[in-house]
Amino acid sequence: MTDSTTDQNRARTVRNQFILRKLVVQDGDQLIASHRWLWEKDRWKELVYSIVTYSSGLPDNEARLVVDQLDALGLLSVRRLAEADLSEDSEHSLLIEQITELLADSGLSSEARDKTVTALSQAATFFTNKYRGRVQAFLRQFGERLVEELRAGIGFSTLTPVEADLVLTYWLQNILELPLSLKDESVAEFASKHGMDIEEYIETADSMGLSVGFLDDLVNYQGRKKASLGGR
Structure with missing residues (x-):
């Protein structure tokens, strides 16, 4: 694929995204109440919540708070978690360190932290390898x-x-x-x-x-x- 073709494809993608984003901005408020999953990342976030709940032993409300905090800190990217499972470089190790630190702040034992982080990275790896992280x-x-x-x-x-x-x-x-x-x-x-x-x-x-x-x-x-x- 030539650079020109790549640029054209990129421009087309940007244009298409603008069309759909405009649709959401113009009329999205009219239908939001009838849809639970507006953003697909929230389905992944719900799987993260399930993993944290059953691997950590935290009560549901505390597990939900932990996941919300992980999300707010930008630590739940499917692809970054998958890379962290496969890579030892400092950037990807840092992601695991940050997640582990937050889990420790929430009272999880070392064993529970390792169990949770491993499950998260394994799930992320599956979705990244099979479904492009989607x-x-x-x-x-x-x-x-x-x-x-x-x-x-x-x-x-x-x-x-x-x-x-x-x-x-x-x-x-x-x-x-x-x-x-x-x-x-x-x-x-x-x-x-x-x-x-x-x-x-x-x-x-x-x-x-x-x-x-x-x-x-x-x-x-x-x-x-x-x-x-x-x-x-």
Whole structure:
């Protein structure tokens, strides 16, 4: 890949991210209350909370406080934790030292600290090696399998395969908040209008750590709003 192509791809990514960020800024407040996972990093943070809770022996509320503090200090990056598991250099060792120090301040024994840090770095390594550090990519993979299994198992006789996928994806979005895109007409039109296909729309959301379910709802909300204003 030439430098020119790389620059063009980078510019395209920046433009796509701006389009989605603008969508969130313009209408996000209207739908935030109906979505638990606006930012995909919060799903990872919830796994960190589960690890800290059961590896440290801390009460739930204290474990939650520790995780909030780790997050506020910028110590929960999936990729940095994965690198810390694999590297001995000073920068990555420093991350482990900082996490360990905070765990010690919270009253964890040396054994509990080591247990917690090891579990965190192992989880981070898995997601980094398999899913580019994106928890949502793992969840989406299994969500798509669920859609396929449900469609085949139910065998909707009055719905087309596309309609069946919309029904099941919408259901899984609503009950499990899985990071699945409806890939419906509104989303396709929005993506096309801004020079993207649906897969690029999803990839852009993932690169920003934005929930595609939340974005789907925003796209549909904005479409309804513009229709009510006569397409303006």
